Amino acid sequence: MSAQSGATARTALKGVDLLNTPLLNHGTAFTLPERAALGLEGLLPTSVETIDRQVDRAKQQLASKPDDLERYIYLNQLADTDETLFYRLVMADPAYFLPILYDPTVGYACLKFGHLYRRPRGMYVSLEHQGRVRQVLENWPVKDVRVICVSTGGRILGLGDLGANGMGIPIGKLQLYTACAAVPQRALLPILLDCGTENEGLLADPLYLGLRQRRPSDDEMTVFVDEFVDAVQQVFPNCCIHFEDWRGTDAVRFLARYQDKVSCFNDDIQGTGSIVVAGLFNALAIKKEKFRDQTVLFFGAGSAGLGNARMIVSAMKLEGLSDEEARRRIWMFDINGLLEPSRTDLLAEQKLYAHPHAPSRDLRAVVESVKPTILIGVSTVGRAFTQPVIETMARASSRPIIFALSNPTEKAECTPAQAYEWTRGQALYAAGVQFPPVMYNGKTYLPGQANNFYVYPAVGLAVYATNTRRVTDEMFITAARAIADQVTDEQRNLGLLFPLQKDVLEAEIRTAEAVAGVIFDRGFARVERPKDINLWLRGLLYRADYAPVA
Numbered sequence: 001m002s003a004q005s006g007a008t009a010r011t012a013l014k015g016v017d018l019l020n021t022p023l024l025n026h027g028t029a030f031t032l033p034e035r036a037a038l039g040l041e042g043l044l045p046t047s048v049e050t051i052d053r054q055v056d057r058a059k060q061q062l063a064s065k066p067d068d069l070e071r072y073i074y075l076n077q078l079a080d081t082d083e084t085l086f087y088r089l090v091m092a093d094p095a096y097f098l099p100i101l102y103d104p105t106v107g108y109a110c111l112k113f114g115h116l117y118r119r120p121r122g123m124y125v126s127l128e129h130q131g132r133v134r135q136v137l138e139n140w141p142v143k144d145v146r147v148i149c150v151s152t153g154g155r156i157l158g159l160g161d162l163g164a165n166g167m168g169i170p171i172g173k174l175q176l177y178t179a180c181a182a183v184p185q186r187a188l189l190p191i192l193l194d195c196g197t198e199n200e201g202l203l204a205d206p207l208y209l210g211l212r213q214r215r216p217s218d219d220e221m222t223v224f225v226d227e228f229v230d231a232v233q234q235v236f237p238n239c240c241i242h243f244e245d246w247r248g249t250d251a252v253r254f255l256a257r258y259q260d261k262v263s264c265f266n267d268d269i270q271g272t273g274s275i276v277v278a279g280l281f282n283a284l285a286i287k288k289e290k291f292r293d294q295t296v297l298f299f300g301a302g303s304a305g306l307g308n309a310r311m312i313v314s315a316m317k318l319e320g321l322s323d324e325e326a327r328r329r330i331w332m333f334d335i336n337g338l339l340e341p342s343r344t345d346l347l348a349e350q351k352l353y354a355h356p357h358a359p360s361r362d363l364r365a366v367v368e369s370v371k372p373t374i375l376i377g378v379s380t381v382g383r384a385f386t387q388p389v390i391e392t393m394a395r396a397s398s399r400p401i402i403f404a405l406s407n408p409t410e411k412a413e414c415t416p417a418q419a420y421e422w423t424r425g426q427a428l429y430a431a432g433v434q435f436p437p438v439m440y441n442g443k444t445y446l447p448g449q450a451n452n453f454y455v456y457p458a459v460g461l462a463v464y465a466t467n468t469r470r471v472t473d474e475m476f477i478t479a480a481r482a483i484a485d486q487v488t489d490e491q492r493n494l495g496l497l498f499p500l501q502k503d504v505l506e507a508e509i510r511t512a513e514a515v516a517g518v519i520f521d522r523g524f525a526r527v528e529r530p531k532d533i534n535l536w537l538r539g540l541l542y543r544a545d546y547a548p549v550a
Contacts, residue, residue: 009547015039018549022083023186026546029054034549051088051546058089068105073116075101079175080119083185088544090179095501097179098453104408104433106172107157113165114207121171122190124164126211130224134231145236146187146464149173150228152195154215154247155268155303158380158411161247163197164210169245173267173456181457181508182541183464189236193228195221221250222257229258238526240463240471242267242456248302252349265459265471269307271452274476274483276308276376276403277315279450279497281484283401283428286492289373292319294329297372298353299363299413300379301334304405306349308376314477327352331370334379337361364388371396376403377413385414390422398426405432405450416447430497448497454483454504458511465512465540466519467526474522475515482514483507512537 009024018038019025026034028049035041058078065071075097079086090097099105109116129136153166170190177183196213197203203212216224232239241264243254255266265271284291296312298305309330316326332339332353338361339346339354346354360366367375367389375393377385385404393400400423404413412431419427420440430448438445458479463471486499486507499507513534520529530536 009549011549015043019043022079022081024549025082026549027054027082027085029546030549038549051085051544054082054085055089055092058085068100069108071100072105072109076171077118080121084544084546087178087185087542090175091182091505091544094179094504098176098501099434101175101179102172102453103157103451106168107159107408110156110162110165110168111159113162113168114205114209117209122167122192124167124192124194125228126194127196127216127224128211130227133227134234137231137235140189140235142186142189143236144187145189145239146467147174147177147183147240147242147460148189148191148232148236149242149244150191150193151243151245152193152247152250153197153210154195154245154250156245157408158406159408161197161199163199163202164192164194164208165202166245167192173242173244176453177457177460178542180453180504181461181512182505182543183457183461184540184542187464193225195224218249225254229262229264233262238467240264240468242460244268246303249347251303252306252347259471263463263468263470265476266303266307267452267456268303269310270473270476271456271459272304272405273307273309273311274455274480275450275452275498276405277311277477277480278454278483279403279430279448280312280315280374280401281480282487282492282497285484286428287399290319291316292321292326294374295370295372296330296374296376297367297370298330298332299375299377299381299384300406301332301339301350301353302378304378305332305376308378309353311473311476311480314473315480318477328355331355331366331372333363333366338366364392367392367396373397374401374403376405378405379413380406380411381413382406382411383414385418387418387422390414390419390427394423394426399428400426401428403430403450405430407432409433416445420445428495428497434501444494446491446494446496448495449501450498454498454507454511455479458508459515461508461512461537462515462519465527465537466516466524468519468524469526470524472518472522475518478514478518479511482511486510509534509537
């Protein structure tokens with residue numbers, strides 16, 4: 001059970017077995033009567049501490065670590081030992097812990113996952129389980145799972161195919177569901193769908209933990225994923241599937257295959273698109289312009305670019321444009337150059353944005369020709385937005401919107417300092433990672449982080465609370481608007497496009513309230529609509545307090 005204030009955790013475990021159960025372990029916070037009743041006397045130091053004293057010790061130990069990767073290892077070891085203390089610590093200062101638990105540190109942890117591995121978290125469902133995936137899922141001890149975050153490790157952040165090393169991503173994503181939006185952690189299940197890897201280095205690594213084979217064909221993959229999705233419906237009938245970091249082609253086709261059949265979403269497509277639209281809402285509010293009047297150029301045309309484009313089209317349609325009119329305002333540029341009709345290597349989804357234009361592999365020349373007002377980087381090509389590219393953007397728009405979203409940090413297409421300098425302070429900038437404030441010409445700028453941790457935990461809270469039958473694009477557009485509306489005019493004047501991270505829990509609750517309203521309005525909820533959604537959500541939140549153990 002989750003550690004809710006006022007609850008009692010009942011267990012038959014005693015002694016060392018209890019101390020080795022992270023959900024129930026209180027460590028030095030077990031009271032003297034609990035120690036006597038639960039066979040803990042002599043197994044703990046004499047002092048009985050409060051959870052806040054334990055937090056002080058954890059902070060001190062963290063401060064002694066040499067870098068964020070070591071802090072990441074420490075935090076996950078703490079989660080494996082005392083889950084309540086782990087969440088008490090990270091929920092006290094989410095802005096500090098977000099870049100340690102997730103991006104960018106989690107990327108480096110995934111690169112070394114097999115070497116850092118200590119104990120299992122979540123489930124590993126492999127191709128070797130094909131034909132009996134349901135039986136494998138039934139091994140999970142919690143039966144009322146509300147959200148599964150599942151990755152194949154096929155495209156981890158900007159790092160490529162990491163196979164089973166990608167398990168750090170669903171673990172980290174679901175930790176942020178709880179740390180940022182207080183979704184009870186017992187309802188969450190990370191899964192690595194192990195389908196092999198194309199990564200030669202991993203296949204040769206003796207400490208690699210995944211299947212040592214190459215990935216299957218698309219048809220074979222579809223059969224396996226169909227079995228997995230069907231098994232989830234049977235074993236966890238109230239569960240939403242959160243697809244995360246799949247290969248671009250898999251991400252797009254599997255979302256299309258399942259989104260109208262089961263409760264699911266793809267965070268790389270819908271979540272990323274939602275947070276980008278939230279930032280654009282505020283950037284356009286600063287410019288006093290509308291979506292329908294913008295021209296957008298994407299540098300990168302994979303699942304993230306297509307997902308962002310899909311959400312921007314939805315936002316433009318809200319302002320009266322048709323699908324076709326909105327798509328005509330969106331251009332894409334990838335490793336082979338501008339997407340245009342003569343290209344023979346395009347997916348069906350990419351062809352929607354292949355507009356008549358001469359072929360070109362020169363990004364600056366395309367910016368000069370297309371004259372975008374918004375430039376969005378989702379390419380994983382660090383520093384691709386060169387000075388000539390940004391200066392050309394500045395000539396096309398008096399206040400160019402520049403989102404350099406690739407991560408980790410070194411993958412960002414440009415830094416905020418570069419964007420502000422090359423546009424003489426006129427750029428409206430966001431990155432996929434958090435950069436510090438920038439001083440330019442005596443003015444302080446606050447570069448935003450267009451990170452979907454503002455979105456998916458809030459959607460997860462709404463999903464958990466309403467037990468929704470479906471998750472739709474409308475919910476993500478609603479989330480984007482709710483996030484944007486929480487930035488004040490004063491903050492926008494400093495260039496801030498997203499809520500402050502220190503206020504992340506309040507931001508998530510308000511966003512979840514808006515998303516839950518759509519779920520109820522559309523008849524997708526499997527619970528009765530409360531009179532006050534906000535108050536109802538607050539009553540469901542996880543609280544990192546020790547429950548008495550009996």
